[in-house]
Amino acid sequence: MDDGLAVRTRALRKTYRTPRGTRVAVAGLDLSVPAGGVHGFLGPNGSGKTTSIRMLLGLVRPDSGTMHLYGEPVPERLPHVMRRIGAIVESPKFFPAFSGRKNLSLLAEAIGAPRTRVGEVLELTALHDRGDDRFASYSLGMKQRLAVAATLLKSPDLLIFDEPTNGLDPAGIREIRQTMRDLGREGRTVLVSSHILAEVEQVADTVSIVGQGRLLAEGRVADLIGAQAAGVRATVPDPALAAAVLEAQGLSARADGAHLLVDGVQDASEVTRLLGGHDIWVSELTRTGQDLESVFLELTAEKGLEATGAVR
Numbered sequence: 001m002d003d004g005l006a007v008r009t010r011a012l013r014k015t016y017r018t019p020r021g022t023r024v025a026v027a028g029l030d031l032s033v034p035a036g037g038v039h040g041f042l043g044p045n046g047s048g049k050t051t052s053i054r055m056l057l058g059l060v061r062p063d064s065g066t067m068h069l070y071g072e073p074v075p076e077r078l079p080h081v082m083r084r085i086g087a088i089v090e091s092p093k094f095f096p097a098f099s100g101r102k103n104l105s106l107l108a109e110a111i112g113a114p115r116t117r118v119g120e121v122l123e124l125t126a127l128h129d130r131g132d133d134r135f136a137s138y139s140l141g142m143k144q145r146l147a148v149a150a151t152l153l154k155s156p157d158l159l160i161f162d163e164p165t166n167g168l169d170p171a172g173i174r175e176i177r178q179t180m181r182d183l184g185r186e187g188r189t190v191l192v193s194s195h196i197l198a199e200v201e202q203v204a205d206t207v208s209i210v211g212q213g214r215l216l217a218e219g220r221v222a223d224l225i226g227a228q229a230a231g232v233r234a235t236v237p238d239p240a241l242a243a244a245v246l247e248a249q250g251l252s253a254r255a256d257g258a259h260l261l262v263d264g265v266q267d268a269s270e271v272t273r274l275l276g277g278h279d280i281w282v283s284e285l286t287r288t289g290q291d292l293e294s295v296f297l298e299l300t301a302e303k304g305l306e307a308t309g310a311v312r
């Protein structure tokens, strides 16, 4: 099967037995990750992201459903397709007294990757300047990036990051984001799970939003946000008068203190044109499109799901 997808799951399901009964972790997940670019796997804590990733990697056995990686059914064909997959699920063990470069050289030798690849992956993860320093002297962010570098040694087509910025400081977060963007631009597929919407919004080309083990929405980040009614905020001399003018033209507008708010306009120039026609001149105009966070809250409300603790 070649459907252009790096990852495809259908009706994927996993329940865990707990002392208090069974817990549904993944409830029929249909995940489609296009090949090439960064795909955000987004959902609140406990929505089944880690369980899904672990099933894809053959670490957890699903109850039912199907999974494909690059068209190959898994877990059956995992030994065959695994060479194309790199997963940063937990940090590998590095020797603290050796440099990053030395650690990578040892790993490259162990997996039969060419020596030249070590310099390339240090470059890709922006560690080339510090490659000769001892691993023990690295910040947490650098250690994480060395883990990414180690995964890149075998040039995987698909990289899976499970909550990669957990525990990182803002500089570390920026660096790992940049690494993910670079990998996506190189044509690799990056699947990154997160419960932080703002984070995914900044790096992902496409996104799947899950809640309670199910897919709630998928698509391009810009489309998911744009699909929600966008609006504009304008600065005008008399917002109440401007709102009345636009209302008379059939738009939904209101004064908000010193500003004019207009809902549901896709083309902001329509607002300036209509107001200009009445000699009302706009001195400032900003779009007020929704962010992923409000999209998520709307989706969970639409599907009647509990969104508590969903996002931050």
Ligand SMILES: Nc1ncnc2c1ncn2[C@@H]1O[C@H](COP(=O)(O)OP(=O)(O)OP(=O)(O)O)[C@@H](O)[C@H]1O
Pocket (backbone or CB within 6 Å): 016, 017, 018, 023, 024, 025, 026, 043, 044, 045, 046, 047, 048, 049, 050, 051, 052, 195
């Ligand atoms: N080994 C396990 N035994 C029992 N329940 C589990 C186990 N692993 C996960 N769960 C439960 O399954 C549900 C989904 O968990 P999972 O870790 O897959 O979600 P997640 O979206 O990755 O969340 P987080 O961001 O918190 O890691 C949760 O209710 C969790 O408590």
